[in-house]
Amino acid sequence: MVQIRLTNTRTRRKEDLVPIDPQNVRLYLCGPTVYDRAHLGNARPVLVFDVLVRLLNHIYGADHVTYVRNFTDVDDKINAEAQRRKTAGSPLSLEALINERTAETIGWYHADMDALGAMRPDHEPRATQYITQMIAMNADLIAKGHAYEAEGHVLFDVRSFPDYGKLSGRSVDDMIAGARVEVAPFKRDPMDFVLWKPSSGDLPGWDSPWGRGRPGWHIECSAMSAALLGPHFDIHGGGLDLQFPHHENEIAQSCCAHPGEGFANIWLHNEMLQVEGKKMSKSLGNFFTVRDLLDKGIAGEVIRLVFLETHYRKPMDWSEERRQSAERRLSKWANIRRNALPKDHRPFDKADIDDQVIEALANDLNTHAALTRLYEMERAAKDAGRDQDIEPVMRFFATLDFLGFTKLDIHQQQRSNSVSEAVSDVLDNGSLVESLLTARAEARKARDFARADAIRDGFAAAGVDVKDTAAGPEWSLATGFDAGRLAELARNFGA
């Protein structure tokens, strides 16, 4: 069996993954707070874990892996948006508006992550479904002397947990020295954090031993991971920005509530995303969502490929150049599939997946090394395709399929979203393009190359890709397709 090695943030070393129970490998990823569309950076931990889960499924069997990713649907930003809608004149209750907001955001999130080829987790718990468990956990922490009540709040007492700060390599004293936060007067220690806070009447709240209130930010992950994976599980992950305070606080809560259990064995943190070499931020104007890219006609698998080209523990840059490079690569794969993979090929089997790709991934999810191996396989598949040898082709596409590259269609989004239905109808029966191709073929036959080239250039200007193959011309829509120019082209050449 292939040994998976992962860099554990907790120990800062690459370690063997030794499952607590190989019959049930358990992992938890901190999911989104569902107040708005997922931005591009949100996609990174999802894709990192997607690759990890695919690898675990391959090695341990999909029935022996449990993947949990939560939705945090209690949050001040959600409340703010609901209140904004209420103020704007919505007749719905604030509670209904909150539900409306979180439901639509979860729907968007699913659609966007699906487009990236990310598999859905086994469980996607929502914080609001686990309020009871959070209240119980808070009560338990108070009973064990790790938390205290003050002015309607429940606070975690960081001084009661000697390991506080270990994950992120900080001492409580250092953090206090550099803290820039206002310290609430009722805290025993400035670093104490909120487990429960009171809610006023116009905010969502639940009855608790400490009055009507709502949970603090970190407790939901401790409660949900314990409920679905138990107090001791294998892997816990998220973006590097969650290392402190979120994960540090989770560890404090969970370890104090379940002493001796150990919580997560391995902590995995992905580095941050940059855009054209700069931090993505609203103020720099380079902030965008996954949906923004999809709507521009960039295929989800293009985004996926760009992400997999960078190791998860390095800062990743999203750039126009990398986007183009990934599109070219996917187009090549699509060409090879069309030319070399029989339509009636047998189903891909686990045995078809390349061992070297698995080994690369097992080595701390070295996706870039896996892709490098894939380029070798691409070459073999191309050569084999010419010789009518199916096996290297099968292995190549089975491995691509395993890595989540199944559509290999960089124009799919364009066809499904951006093109208006009327134009889409025309294109679906292909009348305009087909008749123009015929006109060009006739011109070439008559050796009227000026006319033939004019049509070809017209296609390019209208955003239609045309390739002449041995089997005749093939066409597809490119990014920037312009139906008007295509119609004009058809008029000019009498097609």
Place this chain on the structure above:
RNA sequence: GGUGGGUUGGCGGAGAGGUUACGCACCGGAUUGCAAAUCCGUGAAGACCGGUUCGAUUCCGGUACCCACCUCCA
């Protein structure tokens, strides 16, 4: 100020104390009416300073620069 990470050819990016990483782009050639696609091939590197070594991009020390977190942003 505290903590952690990084600096490899135009771009992305890896392993290894000594042998071409690889991919993209570029350039040259083949093919094509011209393109595209495809095929063949060349060139190009490891922030800076010192140390260890027969030999370092790879180990050690220092310097510079960059990034992130310490602010309920993955």
